[in-house]
Amino acid sequence: MHEIAEKARIPVSLIYSYFKNKEELFDKIASSVSVNFDKIIEKEEQASGLPSEKYRNIAEGYILNLLEQHKTLVILMDKSYGTKYDDSKQQMIHSLQQHIKRSLVKKQRRPYHDMLIHILASNFAESILEVARHYESREFAHTMLRLVTKCYYEGVNSL
Secondary structure: OHHHHHHHOOOHHHHHHHOOOHHHHHHHHHOOOOOOHHHHHHHHHHOOOOHHHHHHHHHHHHHHHHHOOHHHHHHHHHOOOOOOOOOHHHHHHHHHHHHHHHHHHHHOOOOOOHHHHHHHHHHHHHHHHHHHHOOOOHHHHHHHHHHHHHHHHHOHHHO
16 A cells, blocks of 8 residues: 555555555456456347458447556456456456357357467457557557457458
8 A cells, every 4th residue: 555655646544544455445446447348249249240340340449448448457457366356357358268169150160179269369358458558549549459350350461
């Protein structure tokens, strides 16, 4: 709490007048960002069109809005070890993994190993977090997401 107060340039006692401990303070910060990929994935899966179009029309805006809370998102995903939010990043990866798996089952020309699906989901989640960690503006985030998803859907050679 001393470190937090020092960085905020406020007395420690002021923090304690609002929060009884660091856990309560973290809870207040982490609960201010709502990460619900399952909801947006469900909408995307119910829509028609190419996967890249469904992403652009449904998920992209959600992710951009989430990235506007980039500092809180990074804290939630990278700094929540030992809290009730400990598995937030894994939940996001799991949601993406299930989405990719369902999408591949629809097209299934051949079976893919679960490790490939996990790698794709982890890489996409980490891409979102890298944009959050280096966030400059909504326009910057939008450009980065467009490039990342272009690679994701069309391959690196599409660039």
